[in-house]
Amino acid sequence: MIGLGERVGASPPRVDGAAKVTGAARYVDDLQPPGCLVGRTVRSRVAHGVLRALERDPGFDWSDVTFVTAADVPGRNVVTLIEDDQPVLVPVGGTIRHHDEAVALVAAPTKEKAEAARAAVRLVVDPLPAIFTLDDALRAEVKLHGQDNVFKRFEVTRGDDVERALAACDVVVEGVYETGAQEQMYIEPQGMLAAWEGDTCHVTGSLQCPYYVHKALKVTLGLPAERVVITQAVTGGGFGGKEEYPSMIGAHAALLARAAGRPVKVVYERDEDVAATTKRHPSRVRHRLGLAKDGRMLAADVDVLFDGGAYATLTQVVLSRGVLHAAGPYRIPTVRIVGRALATNHPPHGAFRGFGAPQTTFAYERQTAKAARALGMDPVALRRLNLYRDGDVTATGQTLRGSVAAHPTLDRVVAQLEQPPPAGRRTLPQAPHVKRGRGVATYFHGSGFTGSGEERLKGQATVAVAADGVLEVRAGSTDMGQGATTTFAQIAATALDVHVSQVRVAQPSTDKVPDSGPTVASRTCMIVGGLVDQAARAVRSKLEAFAAEVGLAADDPARGDLPALARRWAAARGELAETHTYRPPAGIRWDDQTYRGDAYPVFGWAACAVDVAVDTDTWEVVVERCVHAVDVGKAINPTIVQGQIDGGTVQALGWALWESVQYREGKVLNDRMTNCIIPTAIEAPELETLLVEEPYAHGPFGAKGVGEIPMDGPGAAVASAVEDALGVAMDELPLLPEVVHRRVRAGRAGGAA
Amino acid sequence: MKVSLVVNGAPREVEGGPLRRLLDVLREDLALTGTKEGCGEGECGACTVLIDGEPVNSCLVPLAQAAGREVRTVEALASGELLTDLQEALVRCGGTQCGICTPGIAVCATAALAREPGADRLRLRELLAGNLCRCTGYQLVIDAVAEVVARRADATDAGAAPPLPARTAPTAPGQAGPGVGSRGAAP
Ligand code: FES
Ligand code: FES
Numbered sequence: 001m002i003g004l005g006e007r008v009g010a011s012p013p014r015v016d017g018a019a020k021v022t023g024a025a026r027y028v029d030d031l032q033p034p035g036c037l038v039g040r041t042v043r044s045r046v047a048h049g050v051l052r053a054l055e056r057d058p059g060f061d062w063s064d065v066t067f068v069t070a071a072d073v074p075g076r077n078v079v080t081l082i083e084d085d086q087p088v089l090v091p092v093g094g095t096i097r098h099h100d101e102a103v104a105l106v107a108a109p110t111k112e113k114a115e116a117a118r119a120a121v122r123l124v125v126d127p128l129p130a131i132f133t134l135d136d137a138l139r140a141e142v143k144l145h146g147q148d149n150v151f152k153r154f155e156v157t158r159g160d161d162v163e164r165a166l167a168a169c170d171v172v173v174e175g176v177y178e179t180g181a182q183e184q185m186y187i188e189p190q191g192m193l194a195a196w197e198g199d200t201c202h203v204t205g206s207l208q209c210p211y212y213v214h215k216a217l218k219v220t221l222g223l224p225a226e227r228v229v230i231t232q233a234v235t236g237g238g239f240g241g242k243e244e245y246p247s248m249i250g251a252h253a254a255l256l257a258r259a260a261g262r263p264v265k266v267v268y269e270r271d272e273d274v275a276a277t278t279k280r281h282p283s284r285v286r287h288r289l290g291l292a293k294d295g296r297m298l299a300a301d302v303d304v305l306f307d308g309g310a311y312a313t314l315t316q317v318v319l320s321r322g323v324l325h326a327a328g329p330y331r332i333p334t335v336r337i338v339g340r341a342l343a344t345n346h347p348p349h350g351a352f353r354g355f356g357a358p359q360t361t362f363a364y365e366r367q368t369a370k371a372a373r374a375l376g377m378d379p380v381a382l383r384r385l386n387l388y389r390d391g392d393v394t395a396t397g398q399t400l401r402g403s404v405a406a407h408p409t410l411d412r413v414v415a416q417l418e419q420p421p422p423a424g425r426r427t428l429p430q431a432p433h434v435k436r437g438r439g440v441a442t443y444f445h446g447s448g449f450t451g452s453g454e455e456r457l458k459g460q461a462t463v464a465v466a467a468d469g470v471l472e473v474r475a476g477s478t479d480m481g482q483g484a485t486t487t488f489a490q491i492a493a494t495a496l497d498v499h500v501s502q503v504r505v506a507q508p509s510t511d512k513v514p515d516s517g518p519t520v521a522s523r524t525c526m527i528v529g530g531l532v533d534q535a536a537r538a539v540r541s542k543l544e545a546f547a548a549e550v551g552l553a554a555d556d557p558a559r560g561d562l563p564a565l566a567r568r569w570a571a572a573r574g575e576l577a578e579t580h581t582y583r584p585p586a587g588i589r590w591d592d593q594t595y596r597g598d599a600y601p602v603f604g605w606a607a608c609a610v611d612v613a614v615d616t617d618t619w620e621v622v623v624e625r626c627v628h629a630v631d632v633g634k635a636i637n638p639t640i641v642q643g644q645i646d647g648g649t650v651q652a653l654g655w656a657l658w659e660s661v662q663y664r665e666g667k668v669l670n671d672r673m674t675n676c677i678i679p680t681a682i683e684a685p686e687l688e689t690l691l692v693e694e695p696y697a698h699g700p701f702g703a704k705g706v707g708e709i710p711m712d713g714p715g716a717a718v719a720s721a722v723e724d725a726l727g728v729a730m731d732e733l734p735l736l737p738e739v740v741h742r743r744v745r746a747g748r749a750g751g752a753a
Numbered sequence: 754m755k756v757s758l759v760v761n762g763a764p765r766e767v768e769g770g771p772l773r774r775l776l777d778v779l780r781e782d783l784a785l786t787g788t789k790e791g792c793g794e795g796e797c798g799a800c801t802v803l804i805d806g807e808p809v810n811s812c813l814v815p816l817a818q819a820a821g822r823e824v825r826t827v828e829a830l831a832s833g834e835l836l837t838d839l840q841e842a843l844v845r846c847g848g849t850q851c852g853i854c855t856p857g858i859a860v861c862a863t864a865a866l867a868r869e870p871g872a873d874r875l876r877l878r879e880l881l882a883g884n885l886c887r888c889t890g891y892q893l894v895i896d897a898v899a900e901v902v903a904r905r906a907d908a909t910d911a912g913a914a915p916p917l918p919a920r921t922a923p924t925a926p927g928q929a930g931p932g933v934g935s936r937g938a939a940p
Contacts, residue, residue, distance in 0.1 A: 186851070189791070481853075481888045649890055686892070
């Protein structure tokens with residue numbers, strides 16, 4: 001029987017932990033099949049232009065180099081996703097739309113030779129005028145997409161005419177908020193390995209969504225589903241960055257391997273990864289919030305602009321989530337939100353933990369802080385007055401039915417702040433030039449796909465008695481560090497009443513596991529974990545019935561020994577596979593045309609408080625305290641859940657204070673870890689992470705999503721804390737020392753912010 | 754040129770130009786792929802190995818510099834199946850997630866614990882500042898290493914290791930209680 005220390009709610013060690021601390025875990029770059037070549041990518045190096053020719057240096061020794069261009073694509077030359085607008089390789093005669101586009105590929109026996117071959121390819125390009133700012137995109141003098149450069153527009157409205165409602169408010173707070181491009185900076189760069197076996201293409205790599213790569217490669221290679229097999233290697237972090245770009249690299253590796261007749265591995269160098277792969281969308285959000293004198297929020301008007309970059313990729317889905325969260329977790333009777341994603345000549349921006357919500361959360365939480373100041377109210381009291389409660393109705397008209405923890409998360413943070421701060425934290429000295437402040441933020445995050453997404457997706461998961469008699473979970477959801485494997489094992493073990501070690505979680509491979517939908521959107525535990533739970537219960541009842549059939553007496557202890565029964569089943573009958581398909585709970589309605597209805601099956605809730613110290617000589621900001629309470633429904637494995645929140649919190653602090661990819665004329669200037677910095681153990685504060693469990697009736701054991709919400713709010717809390725310390729509005733991220741200094745100077749010149 | 758060095762206790766002879774990176778020699782020639790490459794320029798620490806007991810970024814070490822030295826990689830920390838106390842703590846405390854930084858952290862922390870057995874949390878953060886981790890926010894990594902510091906100190910004091918600390922459970926809303934981490938509540 002299962003030990004108490006392994007059940008859902010306990011924290012058994014990660015099943016992949018030992019392999020990771022000993023170096024035994026094999027990531028894609030650790031795989032080295034015999035004869036494997038090194039693949040490299042020739043890139044455009046101009047932001048916008050027409051590719052006239054590709055010239056190979058005739059003096060270079062090409063004898064052992066495989067060279068691939070768009071002409072070698074056997075299927076369609078597109079990276080299939082939402083819109084098929086991005087080529088796998090820009091063809092001669094085609095248009096280059098950003099500085100780091102793939103135009104050709106080389107493969108050679110060694111890195112050195114592959115590098116040299118890449119350098120021996122010359123591009124002839126006729127440059128075109130390009131767009132690098134949101135304003136230029138809006139002006140649309142250069143047209144990159146349609147007539148107006150708008151990839152996608154969404155509008156959400158609730159209540160009266162927003163202008164009339166704002167005019168009737170006692171106070172209207174207005175602000176414009178800007179955030180920069182953020183790099184995921186997983187420590188393992190992207191990489192894929194391709195090898196052909198006859199006419200079947202096998203691709204293994206660092207990726208989040210094997211079925212996305214599968215879908216894309218079928219199209220690029222012109223192959224039927226069964227002749228493309230995608231397998232996930234151990235993956236060194238994703239955070240959204242390995243959601244769709246692996247389809248591109250997978251296609252490149254597959255094309256090279258096809259041409260070379262040998263396996264080819266394409267692993268990106270760090271600078272290439274930072275420059276070419278997707279990053280968080282830069283944003284500009286204009287927000288007007290109207291309130292009554294007593295602090296009730298009455299109307300919000302929000303205008304959201306995202307820089308989508310050169311191709312549509314996932315931008316419209318990111319924008320959708322940003323828009324759907326843009327009014328915040330507050331009761332506001334009149335709302336208008338308009339969101340637009342614009343085409344520019346930056347490399348495409350894409351998925352990154354939070355998926356559009358951090359940008360709009362930054363805006364509405366800065367607005368909430370400013371409203372409190374304008375009204376002379378305590379920022380916590382203002383939030384308590386307006387935060388959602390069970391039964392409230394959101395901007396899209398969704399009635400919240402259960403599992404609403406806006407107040408409990410804020411209460412936990414407030415209670416924790418009354419405790420002394422943790423020992424061992426880093427602080428600045430008490431000195432006249434050091435100013436201190438506190439910022440608070442409250443926010444929410446929809447778990448699972450937006451609207452009817454889950455219904456369309458029909459994610460599946462299987463629990464099986466495998467042919468060798470082992471109980472096995474088969475899901476297309478991947479573990480990129482967030483603990484999906486252990487979480488699934490624990491859910492299945494609990495449902496089957498066996499030890500975690502008696503459950504095997506299959507390595508995700510498209511020929512062995514069903515399509516569970518992508519590993520994104522805080523859906524893995526809640527949606528796919530729920531399927532695992534149901535499938536495991538089905539296997540258990542089948543095995544129990546089997547015990548009776550083979551004549552085990554009701555009180556025979558062997559009847560409760562599921563692993564033994566599974567072995568017996570396999571010996572007698574072969575495999576037993578129970579596959580479950582997601583069905584949304586009854587009563588969920590969503591209208592994609594009007595953007596009204598139940599935007600998400602359920603929301604997670606969070607509150608964060610940050611204390612900062614600002615050195616007014618150097619303008620360095622130190623986070624001295626960070627209290628973060630997050631509602632996860634049910635923590636399947638509290639240590640793993642805490643790790644998710646801690647990691648997301650520090651990524652959010654990084655976005656708030658340091659992390660910004662700088663472009664000049666569409667080229668990334670800081671494409672290395674030395675200049676595109678992320679927090680080290682010194683900058684990361686001692687975290688006070690608090691779990692709140694407000695169970696969701698349709699999640700496994702009550703669980704909801706946890707992966708993304710910790711990214712959403714700390715940015716606003718940091719900016720509000722710096723503003724509290726210095727008395728100057730902090731309306732952009734990251735707050736690098738030079739930004740804080742510039743704002744303080746401007747604030748002094750212009751009077752109160 | 755041929756270079757002799759000792760890797761994980763065994764004398765090895767490897768081939769390569771004097772500027773060939775030790776990282777590539779370990780991964781490609783000796784199949785020691787536990788040492789990872791995250792940046793190739795000395796910033797991330799994923800490639801950390803010990804040379805004569807000192808942690809170094811193997812992506813910055815030219816082969817010539819490793820000649821005649823004693824190199825220890827993550828593969829040589831555990832003895833067979835038996836993890837070190839530090840490795841065990843990293844797994845149990847949640848100090849590894851995606852794991853790509855973990856070999857570097859395990860190697861660096863092994864050296865740090867040997868050199869400064871009494872390091873407090875803030876000092877541990879400094880000692881590990883050369884090892885980037887994008888997953889954990891460092892909290893549970895520092896928890897794990899600090900726990901080893903405490904247990905080794907207790908073991909030295911008492912001659913025996915104390916029992917492992919219980920990890921606390923989360924609380925339902927409205928219930929007062931400690932956080933999940935070891936320092937969710939005030940010390
Ligand atoms: S790979 Fe050596 S420090 Fe990053
Ligand atoms: S565990 Fe993923 S980078 Fe540290």
